[in-house]
Amino acid sequence: MLIKRGNDIPSSEITPEHIYVHRRAFLRAAAAAGIAVALREAFPESLRAQDRWPQGKRGPYDTDEKPNTYKEITTYNNFYEFGTDKGDPAKNSSLFKTKPWTVRIEGELKRPATYALEDLLKGKTIEDRIYRFRCVEGWSMVIPWRGFQLSELIKQVEPTSRAKYIAFETVYRPEEMMGQRRPYLTWPYVEGLRMDEAMHPLTLLVTGLYGKDLPNQNGAPLRLIVPWKYGFKGIKSIVKIRFVEKEPPTTWNLATPDEYGFYSNVNPDVDHPRWSQKTERRIGEFLKRKTLMFNGYAEQVAHLYAGMDLRKYF
Numbered sequence: 334m335l336i337k338r339g340n341d342i343p344s345s346e347i348t349p350e351h352i353y354v355h356r357r358a359f360l361r362a363a364a365a366a367g368i369a370v371a372l373r374e375a376f377p378e379s380l381r382a383q384d385r386w387p388q389g390k391r392g393p394y395d396t397d398e399k400p401n402t403y404k405e406i407t408t409y410n411n412f413y414e415f416g417t418d419k420g421d422p423a424k425n426s427s428l429f430k431t432k433p434w435t436v437r438i439e440g441e442l443k444r445p446a447t448y449a450l451e452d453l454l455k456g457k458t459i460e461d462r463i464y465r466f467r468c469v470e471g472w473s474m475v476i477p478w479r480g481f482q483l484s485e486l487i488k489q490v491e492p493t494s495r496a497k498y499i500a501f502e503t504v505y506r507p508e509e510m511m512g513q514r515r516p517y518l519t520w521p522y523v524e525g526l527r528m529d530e531a532m533h534p535l536t537l538l539v540t541g542l543y544g545k546d547l548p549n550q551n552g553a554p555l556r557l558i559v560p561w562k563y564g565f566k567g568i569k570s571i572v573k574i575r576f577v578e579k580e581p582p583t584t585w586n587l588a589t590p591d592e593y594g595f596y597s598n599v600n601p602d603v604d605h606p607r608w609s610q611k612t613e614r615r616i617g618e619f620l621k622r623k624t625l626m627f628n629g630y631a632e633q634v635a636h637l638y639a640g641m642d643l644r645k646y647f
Contacts (some may be wrong), residue, residue, distance in 0.1 A: 363558055386477060386543060395463040396629065401474040403543050405616050410550045411468060412569060413518055414503065421512075422550035429509045431554040431570075440576035441496040444489070450554055454540070456489075457481035461544065462537060464560040467599050467628045473613045478558055479541035484532045492528075492576045499582035500525045501557060502573035518584055523594070524568040525581035526559065529637055535560055535630060538571075545642035560635045561595045561627040564605045595645035597639070599628035 353436075396397075412422035417431075434450040441600060459481050467473045505521035507513040513520045530536060531600035537558045547553040552569025555558045559566050565585050575581075592606055601611045601624040610622040627634050 339643075365604070367506050371470075388566075390463070392460070392462065394633070396465050396475060398463075398465065398475045400463060400543075401616055406474060406476055406542060407548050409472075409474075409616055410520065411470075411564060412512075412550055412552065414512040414520075414522065414568075414570075415419065415550065416512050417517065423548075425511055426549035429549045429570075431549065434554050435569060436555065437573045438486075438490050438575075439573070439577060441493045442576045443491040443493065447488075453486070453555075454481070457485050459540070459542065464535075464558065464563055465625075465630075466558075466560065467613060469563040469565060469593070469597070469605060469610075471608060471610070471613050472616055474616050477543050478539045479544060480537040480539035480558065482534055482551060483536045483538050483557070486538065486574075487528075487532060495578045496576035497528055498510050498525055498577050498579065498581055499531045500573075500575040500577050501568045501571050502572065502575070503568055504570045504572045518588055521583065522584045524566055524583050526566075527575075527580075527637075533637070535633060535635060535647065539567075551645060561599060561630040563599060565593070567599050596638075596643075596646050598643065598647070600626060600643055600647065601638060602626075603644055608629070 336482075388397075388399065389395075408423045409419045410422040411419070412426070415422040415425040435447050436450065436453055437447045439445040459479065461477055461479050463475060464475045465473065466476050483499075501524045503522035504510075507520075526536070532592055534555060539552070539556050539558045539615060540554060542548075542551060547556065552567070555571045556569040557567050557571065557593060567581075580595060583593075586595055599610075604610050613624050614621050625631070
């Protein structure tokens with residue numbers, strides 16, 4: 334092999350400095366582009382949705398906090414129908430069938446009916462909302478939900494004056510939801526709201542997040558979100574909505590009534606019997622932050638509970 338010494342190389346064979354510099358820049362850009370292509374191929378479109386999600390408030394009820402990533406939101410979940418560990422719903426819900434889907438609406442109303450989901454959505458104002466989400470165990474997220482105001486549905490079905498509460502029920506399919514084969518809760522999961530809570534414009538029936546359809550582990554295809562309450566109030570995979578006169582039973586209140594009240598408003602001054610609710614840890618962050626009254630929505634919802642003892646009605 335012939336090795337040329339520096340002083341033996343003709344000037345005509347030496348790359349000019351400006352070409353060398355630009356060549357290096359081109360190679361760096363090409364490498365970066367190759368990596369970007371590889372990442373796009375390696376990760377599904379849904380996992381990259383947050384890269385295009387607009388920041389900041391887009392409506393009067395949005396928070397301007399940075400949303401958690403799609404991956405965080407879809408891999409750290411409470412959905413006991415698929416297991417009790419936070420990663421279980423993502424691992425165990427792939428066989429859950431969400432099509433076709435129907436919702437039965439009944440009780441104290443003028444127009445009871447069973448709706449196919451696509452018919453239920455007709456005429457509704459579907460919108461994106463960026464909400465704080467606070468779980469009773471002390472963790473929180475910021476999530477871009479997609480859905481419509483529950484009040485739109487209530488007006489459509491025309492409840493009577495006897496309807497003071499709304500009760501919700503989750504689908505019961507133990508063959509697809511392995512957690513329902515275990516007796517740690519009474520199945521199917523049930524929840525409820527007072528009528529004025531249900532009519533509040535913050536309360537959503539949700540069909541998606543990050544601009545995509547809801548993943549199974551997040552409550553597909555239809556779930557409730559009440560952002561000033563703890564997350565377990567957000568019943569998932571809803572198949573029945575019933576308008577009732579008396580306060581309906583709720584799953585966690587039935588299981589441990591001294592720990593989980595009917596209202597379940599986020600209140601840092603009311604501790605869970607086994608831990609404090611004064612602070613929370615945002616998923617993806619190391620340090621804890623102060624828990625806000627009504628999860629930061631006090632200005633919008635505090636009037637709903639004027640004069641109530643929020644330690645008694647927790």
